[in-house]
Amino acid sequence: MTEAYSFPNLLSGGWRNMDFGPFRDGVEICxxxxxxPEVALLRYAPGASVPLHSHPGLEVVLVLEGAQTDENGRHETGALVLNPPGTQHSVQSDVGCTVLIQWERPVQILGGI
Structure with a gap:
C-alpha cells in the first residue's frame, strides 16, 4: 500500500456495501x-468455520457484527481479539459474523481443509 485509504462509516455498517469474494467454504473476504500487514473484512455465513491454524505474526480481529467462537471463548459485536505470534486456534460462527482483521503474516493451517 503506497497511499492512504479511508473507509467512511465502516463501524456503522459501511462494510455492507463493499465487494466480497470467496475465501474459504462459508467465508467471504473483502x-x-x-x-x-494485510487488512481485510471476513464475512462468515452461519455455521461457517476456519480450521485450526497458527499465527506466525500478530493477528488483530474486531467483530463488527454477529459472533465468532474459538478456544478462548465467544466474541460478540464490538469485541477486539488479539492473537499474538505463536498462538493457534480454530474459529466458528454459529450465527454468522463480519470481522475486520489484520494479520502481519499469513496463517498456517494445521487441520481440516
Missing amino acids: RLAEGS
Missing part, C-alpha cells in the same frame, strides 16, 4: 490492504 481485501482492504494487501502485503504486510
Whole structure:
C-alpha cells in the first residue's frame, strides 16, 4: 500500500456495501490492504468455520457484527481479539459474523481443509 485509504462509516455498517469474494467454504473476504500487514473484512455465513491454524505474526480481529467462537471463548459485536505470534486456534460462527482483521503474516493451517 503506497497511499492512504479511508473507509467512511465502516463501524456503522459501511462494510455492507463493499465487494466480497470467496475465501474459504462459508467465508467471504473483502481485501482492504494487501502485503504486510494485510487488512481485510471476513464475512462468515452461519455455521461457517476456519480450521485450526497458527499465527506466525500478530493477528488483530474486531467483530463488527454477529459472533465468532474459538478456544478462548465467544466474541460478540464490538469485541477486539488479539492473537499474538505463536498462538493457534480454530474459529466458528454459529450465527454468522463480519470481522475486520489484520494479520502481519499469513496463517498456517494445521487441520481440516
